[in-house]
Amino acid sequence: MADSDTLTTALRDLIWANHILHNHGVVDAYGHVSIRHPTDSSVYIMCGYMAPAMVSSPSDLIHYHVSSSDPVDPNAKKGYSERFIHGEIFRRFPSVNCVVHSHAEEVLPYVVSTQVPMRAVYHMAGFMGSKSVKVFDIDPHYRLEDQRDMLIRNARFGVALAAEFGGGEKPEETVVLMRRHGFTCVAENLVTAVYRAIYTRINAEVQTKALTIARLSGGDEVNGQGEFEGLTDGQGEGCKIMCETYQDKPWRLWVKEVERNPLYDNTLSPGLLRLRTGNS
Numbered sequence: 502m503a504d505s506d507t508l509t510t511a512l513r514d515l516i517w518a519n520h521i522l523h524n525h526g527v528v529d530a531y532g533h534v535s536i537r538h539p540t541d542s543s544v545y546i547m548c549g550y551m552a553p554a555m556v557s558s559p560s561d562l563i564h565y566h567v568s569s570s571d572p573v574d575p576n577a578k579k580g581y582s583e584r585f586i587h588g589e590i591f592r593r594f595p596s597v598n599c600v601v602h603s604h605a606e607e608v609l610p611y612v613v614s615t616q617v618p619m620r621a622v623y624h625m626a627g628f629m630g631s632k633s634v635k636v637f638d639i640d641p642h643y644r645l646e647d648q649r650d651m652l653i654r655n656a657r658f659g660v661a662l663a664a665e666f667g668g669g670e671k672p673e674e675t676v677v678l679m680r681r682h683g684f685t686c687v688a689e690n691l692v693t694a695v696y697r698a699i700y701t702r703i704n705a706e707v708q709t710k711a712l713t714i715a716r717l718s719g720g721d722e723v724n725g726q727g728e729f730e731g732l733t734d735g736q737g738e739g740c741k742i743m744c745e746t747y748q749d750k751p752w753r754l755w756v757k758e759v760e761r762n763p764l765y766d767n768t769l770s771p772g773l774l775r776l777r778t779g780n781s
């Protein structure tokens with residue numbers, strides 16, 4: 502495939518990812534997804550200052566230098582203040598090619614509570630492993646002059662968040678929660694990152710319901726460990742492999758869903774072109 506075709510395909514998928522994450526409640530007007538440029542690893546791409554559902558064409562996307570999170574085009578339109586989440590993760594981890602950041606409300610209890618950690622509670626969340634999901638706290642990184650709004654609005658905060666993922670060239674964590682804010686997940690490719698973001702949200706919802714029924718049934722010790730069983734080490738690894746083997750199936754469904762929903766517009770989508778010309 503020529504470089505230009507590779508880029509067009511990547512941009513098409515990135516626009517779909519924006520729509521899919523909105524359609525599945527991972528992002529609302531806030532939250533964002535980025536990819537590393539498919540043929541230039543020193544650049545990453547994400548949409549400009551707009552709600553993810555409204556992204557529709559390559560002109561809505563901004564290319565940034567991984568090294569600085571400055572736009573490649575000095576005249577680029579306004580971008581996200583939190584692009585440093587993406588830039589610093591891409592800078593630290595050469596193996597990461599997609600980053601999703603979300604404030605999904607199902608996850609929020611686990612970034613507020615200091616009592617109940619989030620854990621993978623069912624097979625679709627095997628990518629979280631078997632331990633408690635790490636929580637990044639921005640507060641110790643604030644200086645006197647900083648506006649304490651929890652946003653990752655500069656490289657210093659981005660570096661600190663990226664460090665929470667641990668590991669060397671490859672991050673140890675696939676998802677990190679952000680205290681009083683949301684979560685960020687990473688992957689080697691876009692489909693895996695979208696899948697992880699969606700199932701992080703669903704896992705949080707399931708865990709909350711499991712804790713609720715445990716309490717209603719007389720559980721008296723809510724510590725995230727006793728009232729339900731998270732995945733074991735072996736189960737986490739096995740489920741991770743299983744889900745990544747079959748993630749192409751939900752991806753095709755998710756694309757179809759957003760292609761048929763008139764809220765979303767993707768000028769690079771062949772399906773949309775067919776619908777518009779009446780050729781199906």
Ligand SMILES: [Zn+2]
Nearest residue numbers: 583602682683
């Ligand atoms: Zn945020």
